[in-house]
Amino acid sequence: MGLASYLKSRLVPAELEEQLNRIRKPIGSLGYDPWGFNNDAVKYGFTLTRQIYEKYFRVEASGVEKVPAEGPVLLIANHSGQLPLDGLLIGYALASRPDQPRIPRAMIERFFPTVPWLGNLLNDVGAVLGDPINCAKMLENDEAVIVFPEGVRGSGKLYRDRYQLKRFGNGFMHLAMKYNTPIVPVGVVGCEETIPAIANIKPLAKALGVPYVPVALPVIFPVKVRLNFGEPMYFDNSEIPEEQVTERVEAVKAEIRKLIDKGLSEREGLF
């Protein structure tokens, strides 16, 4: 433990550690929760993310204070950029806000748990397999959960389709209604241009068992990222047909659309 604690003292700044310690999580006696969230791993993860967030993508987050300080909440955002960087940045924005920070949980693609190291690493820092049962149990635990209802349709889209929202799944709305959970829409601008892909090699993706294999330069561009958090939206738990659920989902989508447009109009250049 000597080396580990030395490294921690060198790598994890005391104020960040204190910031994270202020956030209470329902964890067991060894610092884990049932999904693999690990208190210590999060500290390393956030130290690293801070560099990515502040130095590399120079993120500007506005409205993060609109996320309720406690109770279950769903952060619904547009997905883009091949890698789940948008989830990481939204998570950091919320965990680093000075007033009542929270460590949100991101719902991740189903293929991640099958990837050695990466799957565990994502679980360590709080990401969770995107399964409706997981999401429901998290909301029961009063967690803030990041969901990208576009899924791989969003993250895998090509450069020419940037900022076009793909179809949203309805699952998040059903959960929000059932668990009486506010929805905070988030518009992400910038991640689309981090890994511009011109094509998707579908046969290779199929052979590898991954959702997509983009044709792109092997670099992540340091695009300036803007995160715009909207006002929380509330939906009652009335028995309504699926059509009306879709209408509600469309309302959230429209809100995200507005937030993206706001971000696009604010930016003066890619970098």
Next chain:
Amino acid sequence: MSEQRKPRILITGAAGALTQQVINRLSDNCDIVAVDFRQQVYLGDDIPSYCIDLNKRGFEDLFRQYRFDGVIHLGRLMTSELTRMRRYNANVLGTQRLLDLSHKYGIKRVIILSTFHVYGAMAYNPALIDEAAPLKSAGLSADLVDSVELENLANIYLWRYPELNITILRPCNIVGPGVRNTMSALLSSERAPVLAGFSPMMQFIHIDDMADAIVLAWQKPVKGVFNVAPHDWVAYQQALKMCGCKRIPILSVPPIVPKTIARLLNLKSFPHYLLAFFKYPVVIDGRAFAREFGFKPKRPLKEIFRYYRNNKRPV
């Protein structure tokens, strides 16, 4: 027959450490008869103990002779024991015989020990699996079929003969002094294999706590299926570290590689058909049992791991 007669219980699996713990807890207030499929076990002068196959005709004589009130069925052959066929005979057909006899002789309470393995370790498993989740382990390996079949059978008897008051318990990894299952063997070894890049979340219950859970289930005849697990979790590799095991990584992809290695190594503690459990998590939700039976585990994970760190045996 006297009104004051103590309840008489048939307990199977007498050679197991867990069974002996349960007997210790119940023997003051109950008359115990112990049987084991594998060996004759001496449990003291007051406790009749038999070595008998549940499928043999002579087994029924015990029911005639002792007129049991309850049955606690802990005697399962573990996945690492004997051949698949013999395990099937003992675990599935043996249990069926036991349940048939229990019905025939008017038993009022049956407790059956199952395992969390029945859920199956899958990449898509959510955490905190509850009792209503599908049992997927039969799809993983034919070596796990008997666990699922045993459960199906017990479930059929559960609704067909409600008067048997069957309770099926699905515990997480039972560990601690005297436990001889695969997980206990791994934790007590000096070196333990791990799949490189995979460290699934796991749950462990101390044998003392598990024995308490079984006794609680005996005391309150609520029938049904219940997970039994503390509300605490740890990653597999972290557990090994805390037990002082050196971790030996095995190449984990493509899946055929670790499977072949496990077959070649032929370790009892790391069988090829349980590999998925070292790759993907099966985190069960034990809260329903805790609520219903007032169960509160007393031994924290740290204490369990301390025991293994201090009691090392070479692989």
